[in-house]
Amino acid sequence: MLKIIFRCALVSILLTATFAANADVNRALTNMCEIVKSNDKSELRKKIHNVATYxxxxxxxxxxxxxxxxxxxxRAAILFNALESGSLLIKKMPRGALAAPEADGKTLQAWVAEQGLNNTEIAMLLNDRL
Structure with missing residues (x-):
């Protein structure tokens, strides 16, 4: 009986820790969009480093x-012409992930071409990286 109670307590503690960790990651990523939109490369670099560290x-x-x-x-960096943030993101992402389709099924290159943004500096960086 004592073993069962101990196991249940251990499982509940592990589940609580898992959910708390997910909540903390979500909290850590909350202002990432604002950082990209404001083109703050330094702050974005810190955010990426902190998430990697913690x-x-x-x-x-x-x-x-x-x-x-x-x-x-x-895509947000391209739309908001955030060259510094966009270039950091492109450099940090693996080439395979950059070439893979995103949630809407389109690759970054296809989306850029569809939007008519091929001549932006970020799109040129993306093409060079791929």
């Missing part, structure tokens, strides 16, 4: 989970 997550791990008005971080 939660052991790389940008690629949480990139899809962050949405800026329905756009991914790089």
């Amino acid at each position: 939660y052991r997550m790389k940008l690629n791990d949480y990139y899809d989970a962050v949405s800026c008005d329905g756009y991914s971080l790089i």
